[in-house]
Amino acid sequence: MEQEVLLTCKGITKDFGATRALDSVDFSVVKGKVCGLVGENGSGKSTLSSIIAGIYQPSGGEMEYMEKAWAPKNSLEAQDNGIGIILQEAGTIPMLTVAQNIFIGKEKLFQKHLVIDKKAMNQAADDVLQDIGAKHIQAGMMARMMNMQDLKVVEIAKAYNCDPRIFIVDETTNVLSHDGREILFRLIHKLAGMGKSVLIISHDIEELIEHCDMITILKDGKMVTTLEKPDFDAKKIKNLMVGREIKGDYYRGDMDPYSDEVLLEADNITTLREITNLSMQLHKGEILGIGGLSDCGMHTLGKTLYGEERLARGKVTLTQKNVVVTNAELAVKNGMAYISKDRDRESLALDAPIFQNIAVSGLEMNQHVKPFVSSKMEKQYVNEQVKGLDIRCRSEYQIVRTLSGGNKQKVAFGKWFAKGSDIFIMDCPTRGIDIGVKQEMYRLIYNMKKEGKSIILISEELPELIGMCDRILIMKNGSISREFMRSGDLSESEIIEYMI
Amino acid sequence: MKNKIKISELLDNRYFNYYLPIILLFVLTLFFGVTTGGKFLQLQNLQMILNQALVVGIVATGAVLIYSSGNMNIAMGGSTAITCIIAVNVYLSTGSMLLMFLTSVVVGIAFMGMFCVLSEVFKLSIVVITVLFMTMLISLQEWIVGGKTLKVSYESLKGLQQMNVPILIFIIYFVICFILFECTKLGRTLKFIGENKDCARQTGIKESAAVTIAFLVSGLGVGLGAFSIIVRASSVGGSTAGGLNMEVVLAIVLAGTPMTGGNKSKIFSGIVGAVMVTMLNNGLLQLGVSSIYIQAIRGVFFVIMVMMSGKRPEVLPVKDMV
DSSP states (O other): OOOOEEEEEEEEEEEETTEEEEEEEEEEEETTOEEEEEOSTTSSHHHHHHHHTTSSOOSEEEEEETTEEOOOSSHHHHHHTTEEEEOSSOOSOTTSBHHHHHTTTOGGGGEETTEEOHHHHHHHHHHHHHHHTOTTSOTTSBGGGSOHHHHHHHHHHHHHHTOOSEEEEESOGGGSOHHHHHHHHHHHHHHHHTTOEEEEEOSOHHHHHHHOSEEEEEETTEEEEEEEGGGOOHHHHHHHHHTSOOOSOOSOOOOOOOOSOEEEEEEEEEESSSOOSEEEEEETTOEEEEEEOTTSSHHHHHHHHTTOSOEEEEEEEETTTTEEOOSHHHHHHTTEEEEOSSIIIIIOOTTSBHHHHHHGGGTTTTBSSTTBBOHHHHHHHHHHHHHHTTOOOSOTTSBGGGSOHHHHHHHHHHHHHHHTOSEEEEESTTTTOOHHHHHHHHHHHHHHHHTTOEEEEEOSOHHHHHHHOSEEEEEETTEEEEEEEOOTTOOHHHHHTTTO | OHHHHHHHHHHHOHHHHHHHHHHHHHHHHHHHHHHTTTSTTOHHHHHHHHHHHHHHHHHHHHHHHHHHTTOOOOOHHHHHHHHHHHHHHHHHHHOOHHHHHHHHHHHHHHHHHHHHHHHHHTTOOHHHHHHHHHHHHHHHHHHHHTTOOEEOOHHHHHHHHHTTHHHHHHHHHHHHHHIIIIIBHHHHHHHHHHHOHHHHHHTTOOHHHHHHHHHHHHHHHHHHHHHHHHHHHSEEOTTTTTTHHHHHHHHHHHTTOOTTOSTTOOTTHHHHHHHHHHHHHHHHHHTTOOHHHHHHHHHHHHHHHHHHHTOOOOOSOOGGGO
């Protein structure tokens, strides 16, 4: 059966200054199909989808949409013509309600004389949310009061409400909760069933294999190939993405023990939100995994251990130093490090250079004569990390915002490696990064264990926890529901039982 | 298109970006020098510009520390005026120039310290506190001085004027601020807070401590600025330091320190911006431009500089950065 093409890109090229992000890419969006777009960080996937959605204009090449030349000047033009996009970055306005975010730019629909009928707007938003299966979100709630996962669902509702012919989902699934993913994929299949087209960009190959009809692979800004459903094979796709063979198992293969020495202890802690009567210990040289559903409290636990959440009861203690951790300043002073799940908002200064982001952790250390910071020592401090972690950049003065996800994460890691912290709390450290960089991250984490550092690895990916951790704590409703020790026999299904 | 790329690349260059305000200052000097047939460049005129810019330069140099952390203080004018009044009163009652100087410094620092304490006690943003004080201090100035003028005899200030004390004060204060801002942990910390408060906190930086030091250092600037006003004008009245609030903001932003603070903040913004504003006034007046248009031109300059300082790079990653 011949496929009906909705949009065609011919020889699309995009230059950012002297750098070519896309190089003569030919690509088609087929009507009624779910198409996956994969590639390493910086391979050009987001650039291509942004050009289709009018966010960027191509430097060369042409597009055809519904048999007419397509050259949108901005995303509004694309949206008006039926191309909706959900971006990796936050796309909601914190000071507006859910309903106002969904109907932004369409307020006139609810205008009665000079006044906006808020009740009607909220009702319409509730209908949209119900339609996509997100009944738990209230239309009148302020966006700033909501968590990152639900905000993404609001964006999905907003894009869906525009009745798109082409629905682009750019690396959104990695910030969604389990329920959020279900909502998204249910919607995607519903749209495809209605004859719309969906373009998903994701690093989760298994997820794409499950949901897509075709997968297009990009590498270094060039089109590699497009595979149809019968040809899908995870290993083959990974190899095509990186241009070399990826070994099947990139987690650690050892069963090395850890010390009995307890470094960090949470004693019956209860926070003002999510965590209830939780106790746990972290040992020297241990990789301790914390898993569960996204809203089980594991992300709050990470912050609590670092002194970033107020405790209603209990205490977090650095046992060797006999220090009660009450704030981040104290935690850092005592050798702790934290990498947030919300990397761009909390772990990096995006508009500052790599240099400043790494050097900031060493302001005390890089002083020859107090209180003067030695520029020479500072430069060495930063360069060691840029080289050691292979942060790919034009120079250490490149602005972090312009780096790919994987390299941004390396900068966030580098800040703490340089400082020589002993206890690392990593909240979803491999979220939104490609398999090549993931492999490097796992190697780094394992090397840290070997050096005697202790790591708390909070993750929503069970294979990652099973593959990397000495011990896994599974959380449910703010408490620990089960502890698993490292074992070659541990399976995902065994763990899932204690998550849901 | 090609030109556009070149300009954007130039603006991305950190050295060009850092020194752009100084380059603009030279361009402006050259422009007025040529258009006024050399009159603008006469030593006497340049000296006058520098003298006029000095007080704003002193106060604004300290304010850069505050602005770099993403905070604002728009009560600097009012604080300076009240400091002047208290210092002159001390002189009038004691006759001691040293006491007048020390009072200026102590009161200036005390004002800024008070803003920090109130912010901590009432859990209000320090910006809100300074907004409240901006009007309160101006009213207080009116209430204390009214239509009167507090005068210090010319004879007692003559020596200080001849020694060009305000210039010496500026140089010493600028060196202190430069060292604190560029060579110690304080400047780097403040700039990082300006970039991302949450990230700074999670990196172990105590924002309140760094911002309090920034306010205290700028308080020293307020005190020194107040003393310089007294030395130059020999009197204090209801309009003393009027407009200083806005001139300080204008100077800092014109010389390339973003309103949001952060990495692009420059310690020389205060003085370079102050000189730039004075030059604009002086040069345009010499060209016969009406004062109404001068305000408008200053406004256009301000908008351009804010836009340039707020420039953000394109956000998507490109392949050689992977």
